[in-house]
Amino acid sequence: MRRSATDVSVLADQSAPTQRGRAMLFLGMGNMLGPALAFVVGGALFTAFSGTLDLPGVTLSAWCETSLVFGILSAFAIFGQLTIREPARHEVESANAGLGAMLKALGKRWKLLLLLFVGQISVIMADAPAGFWAVPVMQRDLGLSVGAASGLLGGMLLVAGVLSPVISGRVADKGHKSSVRGGILIGAVVASAIGVPAAIFPMINSVPAFAAILFLLLAAGFITGLITATAIAALAPNEERGVCLGAFMILGALIGLGVSPCL
Numbered sequence: 001m002r003r004s005a006t007d008v009s010v011l012a013d014q015s016a017p018t019q020r021g022r023a024m025l026f027l028g029m030g031n032m033l034g035p036a037l038a039f040v041v042g043g044a045l046f047t048a049f050s051g052t053l054d055l056p057g058v059t060l061s062a063w064c065e066t067s068l069v070f071g072i073l074s075a076f077a078i079f080g081q082l083t084i085r086e087p088a089r090h091e092v093e094s095a096n097a098g099l100g101a102m103l104k105a106l107g108k109r110w111k112l113l114l115l116l117f118v119g120q121i122s123v124i125m126a127d128a129p130a131g132f133w134a135v136p137v138m139q140r141d142l143g144l145s146v147g148a149a150s151g152l153l154g155g156m157l158l159v160a161g162v163l164s165p166v167i168s169g170r171v172a173d174k175g176h177k178s179s180v181r182g183g184i185l186i187g188a189v190v191a192s193a194i195g196v197p198a199a200i201f202p203m204i205n206s207v208p209a210f211a212a213i214l215f216l217l218l219a220a221g222f223i224t225g226l227i228t229a230t231a232i233a234a235l236a237p238n239e240e241r242g243v244c245l246g247a248f249m250i251l252g253a254l255i256g257l258g259v260s261p262c263l
Contacts, residue, residue, distance in 0.1 A: 032161030032222055035131075036154050042066055043150025050146075109236070113244065116185075120228045120248060123192060124256030125263075126199055127221030132261050133202065134214055142207050152207075156215045164222035171223075172230040184234060188227040195220025 049055075049062035058065060131153075138149035171187030180186065198217035204210040232244050 032157060032164065036157030036161050038070070039135075039150045039154030039157060041154075042070070043147045043154060045069060046150070047145075047147035112235075116228055116231065117248065117251065119188070119192065120225060121252060121255050123195070123221050123224045124252045125260040126195065127218055128256035129261045130199075130201070130214065130217055137202055138207075138210070141202075141205060142210060144207070152211060153214075156211060156218060160215060160219040160222055164219050165226060168223040168226040168230070172227045172234075176234055184231045185227060188224045188231075191220040191223040191227070195224070 045066040046062050049065045055065050055068065058068070060068065134153050135146070135149045138144045138152065139146065142149075144152065168187060168191075172184050175183035175186045177183075195217050198213050198220065201210055201213040201217060204213060228248070229245065232241060232248070236244055
């Protein structure tokens with residue numbers, strides 16, 4: 001699961017600029033707890049379907065039955081979204097601004113946005129493949145089963161999903177209120193510096209040390225991403241915010257989830 005540009009933009013409308021870090025706390029927590037529970041529940045279901053449990057009238061492999069269960073649950077969850085009404089928008093500089101005007105306005109902030117894009121995509125290139133590789137590495141090199149490896153990764157994501165939004169929200173708001181230029185991004189810079197050395201996690205052959213270092217990498221990536229989104233929500237006007245966040249997420253998905261694992 002990923003937070004959408006609409007979610008962040010609407011949430012930013014409902015909170016003051018100096019409180020948007022904390023306002024995004026629950027949104028960020030939800031987006032991180034989703035994958036964590038997916039690993040924990042998915043690992044448990046895979047183990048169960050590999051044993052004695054079977055879906056009535058279904059003869060599929062364990063991973064197919066697990067995916068089917070998640071698909072059915074997701075279909076029900078979609079219906080709840082149809083009842084949500086969009087609130088009135090605020091902080092709009094131009095009521096009739098088209099895409100061209102928005103892109104022109106974003107061009108005025110190109111230095112800040114370029115650095116944010118490079119920094120955020122670099123972090124995604126590091127932590128997105130780590131999420132893909134972690135379970136196979138724990139199976140092949142550390143001797144864990146699919147269920148145990150998935151449960152361990154899910155537990156790390158669960159803890160990181162609670163701590164990271166709390167830390168990033170408070171740090172972002174405190175930095176935004178400070179007199180330091182660009183103070184809202186100080187926490188992202190520190191988190192990135194901490195996360196870079198944690199890329200050595202595949203070289204570790206001890207389960208506790210592997211888990212600790214991978215947790216550090218994932219938590220640093222979460223904090224960096226949340227603070228970056230908070231910076232855009234706090235600094236960009238409403239009509240530019242969605243385009244900017246959308247571009248971030250599209251490029252992040254293409255590069256972090258598509259190109260990086262192949263590289």
